[in-house]
Amino acid sequence: MPEKFDVIVVGAGPAGTSCAYLCAKNGLKVLQIERGEYPGAKNVMGGVLYKQQLEEIIPEFWKEAPIERPIVEQRMWLLDEESAITLGYKGQAWANEENYNNFTILRAKFDQWFAKKAQEQGVTLINETVVDACLVEEGKVIGVRTDRPDGDVYTDVVVLADGVNSLLAKQLGFHEEIEPAQVALTVMEVLNLPAETINERFNLEDGQGCTIEMFGDATKGHLGTAFLYTNKESLNIGVGTTLSSLVNSKMKPYDLLEYVKNHPIVKPLIKGAEEAEYLAHLIPEGGYHAIPKLVGDGVIVAGDAAQLVNGIHREGSNMAMKSGSFAAEAILLAKQTGKYTEEVLDIYREKVYESFIGKDLEKYKDATETLENHPQYLKEYIPMLNRAARTFFTVDGISKQEKQRGIFNMFMERGKIRTVQDMYRAWKVMK
Amino acid sequence: MEGDEIMAKATIEEKQYLVRFRADKESHLKILDQTLCLEKCPDKPCTYFCPGEVYKFEGDRIQVGYEGCHECGSCRIGCPHDNIEWKYPKGGYGVVFRLA
Structure with missing residues (x-):
């Protein structure tokens, strides 16, 4: 009989690791499976991590986590071809440790750190392993089939935190194929620039950061946004538009990125910066209407796999962490009853919908x-x-x-x- | 070198050089029916929206440069004929993001 776990978490991003961490911390035997060479190897985001939801899992995480800069200023630009209306907020409150609101992070570093913290709680992490399918018996998920030899592993409950493409939730019939209008294809670059140059250009003190969101001409009027975020010694610049608008307009995403980089309002800020990495990723933008079935017998869907992203406010990783935490709470309750049925795990769905996640996504459901x-x-x-x-x-x-x-x-x-x-x-x- | 010069010639090929790929011997992406691309798909949107320029129409067929795939999933969702079989590369293979 192969080894059996209490929980198998598929994916080592913010949702999966939050869930794995909390389950292990409460004494459950957790296996986390990641397809990349290391956690973060496949994960991309613009770069803003909000404090609150991770603080609830690891208090004062920012003292040791590899964060780039706490954000003290958020700017918003309404771009035309050669001009911009600029809005924003800058406050010293956000510069104070007690009141940090969000940080820029680089995911490859951050995700590895977070997964390491989960391992310290007792999580067993296997990298370089793809989960090809959930093992289902009489309608109940009882394990996963990986692409390793003898790769079946059994468990009481599987958490699908396998990201925006969530082929596994689709296989289970929890959602149809995603529509091109429900995802934003985002391309971005990391540009190296010395810290002092960043401080001067963005009017920042050492160890303080700034984010800029751009609308309008940044996407040539298509639905989407561009962004420019400050890291310690680099900038993240990117642009995302719905896949449907790319299909319809015949724009190439990397050409659009070059367009943004060469925009007269943007160009002076990134002048002389050296390209260090180019990345592409889909962001789930379907919102409230696109949330799939979240719970089944022996299975929970969390994070991007559950389409939990608030595109209007660029919140995603925080919702992923919160949903991962809710998943852990539901699993711990189920453990007490000894039953991992859809009925018992449904408390997860309730928590998601009743929290700020469900409420905010509902607020913007038609946006x-x-x-x-x-x-x-x-x-x-x-x-x-x-x-x-x-x-x-x-x-x-x-x-x-x-x-x-x-x-x-x-x-x-x-x-x-x-x-x-x-x-x-x-x-x-x-x- | 001036930043201006760098930006002026930043092509997709140069962008892709910035990315680490650990390519498998076999493709995780497959065009199911090449005649469909040739005869029924005049726009061939995969050839322009794919952020890694994985799909190129050459001669009478789509060439799939899976080695440069970012695994974003756009082609699976955006192909107007659902003509692309899309899987994840085997464990450990494929794109390896080092930074963001």
Whole structure:
């Protein structure tokens, strides 16, 4: 009889490792299976890790985790071809250890550290191993089939934290194939730049960081965003658009990335930086409507595999960690009852939906689709706002009142009713 | 060298040189029916949206350069004819991200 575990976690990203860590900490026998050479080898994100959800698992983790910079400033740019409306928030509160909000991290380093912490709790981690299928007996998941010789392993419960593509959840019939409009294909580069240069260009003190999100011309008006984040001695720059807009527009993602890097507003910030790595990844953007079945007999789906990403607020790894923690809580409860049925594990689904994860995803449940179906927000309004700002701030002898009238007329040229409808629709999906 | 010069010539080939790949001997990606690509798919979107430029239309067929695959899954989802069989590379093979 092969070895049996209490829990098998598929994937060593934020969701999987959170779950594995908490299960092992509470005395369960946990096997974690990662297909990469090491945790993080297959994992990509823009780079922002929020503090709260990991703090709940490992208090004061930031004292030892390989974080890059705590973020003290978040900027948002509405880009036109040669200009930008800039918004943002900078606060010294976020620079204070007690009040850290988020950090930039480099995933290959961070994920290895986090997985190591889970191993210290007793998790058995196997790298370089693909799970090809869940072993199912009478409708209940009883283990996994790996691509190793004699690769079947048995367990009471399997946690699918296998990422955005989650072939395993699909195999179980928990979701259909993902639609091209439900994912953002994101490409990014790590650019090396000395810390002092970063501090000067981004107006930062040592050990403080800044994030910039870009909308509008950054994606040539297609649904998506570009970003520029500061690490210790490098920058992450990337751009993501829905796969459907890439298919329809025939844009090449790496050409779009070059376009962003050469944008006149962006270019001076990255000048002279040396490309160190190029990465591509899908971000689940389907939101609330795309959440698959989360629980079955002997199985739980967490993190990106469960499509738990808030694209509007670029939150993903925090939701992954929280869902991984909820999965662990549900498994520990199930352990007490000795039953790992869908009915018992359903507490996981309830926790996900009742927490900020479910609530935030519900709040924006129609945002992606609305923006995809109504491209005028990014394609027309952002350029108009840029023209309006330029008109208003240029001193040329025309009175402010006349300028205001001109700007108002520019917005109404689209048709008064249409413009009012657009504003109402935007308010409705964001409220 | 000036940053400007670097950026001006940053092609996909140069980007791919920045990435570490541990290629298996056999492909984890497979075009199921080449005639479908040739006859029914005039746009061949995989040839432009794939971030690793894995798919190239050469002669009368799609060549699959699986060795440079980032394993993002876009081709499986974006192929308008569901004509790509997509698996993960065997354990330990494929892309190895070193940084982010």
